[in-house]
Amino acid sequence: MPALALGAAALMGLAVVFAFFVAPQDADQGISQRIFYFHVPIALTAYACFGWGALKALLLLWRKDERYDLESYVAIHQGTIFGALTLATGSIWAKASWGHWWLWSENQLVLFLVLFLFYSAYFMLRFSIEEGPRRANISAVYALFGVVLIPVSFLAIRLAENVIHPTVFTREGPQMTGTMFLAFCVAWVGITTLAYTLYRVELSGKRLDSNLRDLREALGG
Amino acid sequence: MRYAADVATLARKDLQLELRARDTLPAMLLFVVSTLVVFHFALPAGADELAAQGLLWLALVFTALLGLARSWAPERESAALDGLVLAPCDRSAIWLAKAASTFVFLAAIALVALPAFAALFAPVTWETVAGVVLANVGICAVGTLLAAMAAASRTRELVLPLLFLPLAIPLVVGGVGASVSEEPGRFLAFLGLYDGVFAILCWASFEYVVSE
Numbered sequence: 001m002p003a004l005a006l007g008a009a010a011l012m013g014l015a016v017v018f019a020f021f022v023a024p025q026d027a028d029q030g031i032s033q034r035i036f037y038f039h040v041p042i043a044l045t046a047y048a049c050f051g052w053g054a055l056k057a058l059l060l061l062w063r064k065d066e067r068y069d070l071e072s073y074v075a076i077h078q079g080t081i082f083g084a085l086t087l088a089t090g091s092i093w094a095k096a097s098w099g100h101w102w103l104w105s106e107n108q109l110v111l112f113l114v115l116f117l118f119y120s121a122y123f124m125l126r127f128s129i130e131e132g133p134r135r136a137n138i139s140a141v142y143a144l145f146g147v148v149l150i151p152v153s154f155l156a157i158r159l160a161e162n163v164i165h166p167t168v169f170t171r172e173g174p175q176m177t178g179t180m181f182l183a184f185c186v187a188w189v190g191i192t193t194l195a196y197t198l199y200r201v202e203l204s205g206k207r208l209d210s211n212l213r214d215l216r217e218a219l220g221g
Numbered sequence: 222m223r224y225a226a227d228v229a230t231l232a233r234k235d236l237q238l239e240l241r242a243r244d245t246l247p248a249m250l251l252f253v254v255s256t257l258v259v260f261h262f263a264l265p266a267g268a269d270e271l272a273a274q275g276l277l278w279l280a281l282v283f284t285a286l287l288g289l290a291r292s293w294a295p296e297r298e299s300a301a302l303d304g305l306v307l308a309p310c311d312r313s314a315i316w317l318a319k320a321a322s323t324f325v326f327l328a329a330i331a332l333v334a335l336p337a338f339a340a341l342f343a344p345v346t347w348e349t350v351a352g353v354v355l356a357n358v359g360i361c362a363v364g365t366l367l368a369a370m371a372a373a374s375r376t377r378e379l380v381l382p383l384l385f386l387p388l389a390i391p392l393v394v395g396g397v398g399a400s401v402s403e404e405p406g407r408f409l410a411f412l413g414l415y416d417g418v419f420a421i422l423c424w425a426s427f428e429y430v431v432s433e
Binding site for chain 1 (some may be wrong): 366370371373374375376380383384386387388390391394395398407408411414415418419422426429430432433
């Protein structure tokens with residue numbers, strides 16, 4: 001795990017260097033565009049965490065192995081943290097680009113707000129049920145609802161609003177120069193590695209906590 | 222065939238309980254009318270009909286929430302749910318029956334709320350009626366499952382709105398769109414898609430919510 005943490009720190013450092021010193025200045029948006037190298041990878045990482053959490057939830061319901069419960073919870077916890085960061089970086093970008101902290105016409109940001117509310121309720125639900133298989137099952141079903149809600153909400157928001165969010169990735173491929181794309185990829189790998197490291201650290205902490213509790217119960221404390 | 226008979230028996234049980242005790246439905250009816258009256262005073266003078274259409278959907282969602290919070294109350298008393306789970310029927314039938322009986326309640330609410338809205342605010346179009354029917358299917362499917370989850374928690378009525386509202390956002394988008402858009406067909410189709418996707422998910426996952 002220390003090697004993983006070092007790797008994540010090095011990649012994040014490299015991402016900062018690429019985003020601020022290697023990638024060329026955007027002719028239209030100037031320096032504010034550089035937040036793109038963090039905002040978009042953070043958002044993609046949040047999606048990946050939610051997806052990973054739902055996959056673990058599915059495995060829990062399928063195989064009835066309770067270790068998946070903790071893995072699903074930790075992945076969703078990380079996803080919610082990265083989701084909150086997406087909202088923060090998106091707001092900063094919106095302020096710099098359009099002069100407003102919040103725009104309802106920004107579909108991706110609105111989607112993240114819905115998801116943030118949805119996954120915050122996940123924690124409310126989880127911590128108000130007694131620990132045990134029932135809690136694991138209910139949390140898993142709710143986590144599965146999340147991955148279905150993502151495309152459904154996206155469609156709903158697209159229907160509700162007109163589209164003015166800049167679309168960088170289209171069917172014709174990414175609309176940016178080679179160096180910009182390289183900086184984006186470095187930041188993406190860096191943030192994904194960071195998320196995976198945090199996931200592993202939190203998971204081992206939670207497992208240690210649970211093992212200690214079991215040991216205390218076994219010793220009759 | 223056996224499955225349909227189980228669903229019908231369970232749904233009849235819910236409706237009979239309500240007919241005898243009259244716990245939930247009168248409260249929901251009074252709530253929806255009160256909400257519409259409050260909305261009249263919440264809308265500033267000169268607000269257009271479009272704003273009122275949005276408020277109708279808010280009234281319907283909150284009224285449904287009131288009913289959903291009570292939906293598993295009879296099963297919670299004396300651990301009747303455990304008896305139902307042990308009964309020799311498919312567990313998804315319990316969910317389907319509860320969703321069906323909730324749908325009947327919501328249909329009764331719509332029968333009062335829509336004429337009341339037409340009298341107090343603005344005319345109700347056929348598109349709005351179709352939107353209400355489709356949205357009610359989604360509310361019943363998702364809401365019944367979430368209410369079962371909330372019933373297993375310590376905080377019950379407190380946690381249900383938190384679970385339900387993010388999932389109700391697409392229904393509100395579809396419903397309001399069907400009411401006010403010039404192309405209501407797209408929104409009605411979206412509501413149908415939501416109903417289909419979430420009904421299948423709830424049907425398949427209910428077993429895990431009530432069993433250990």
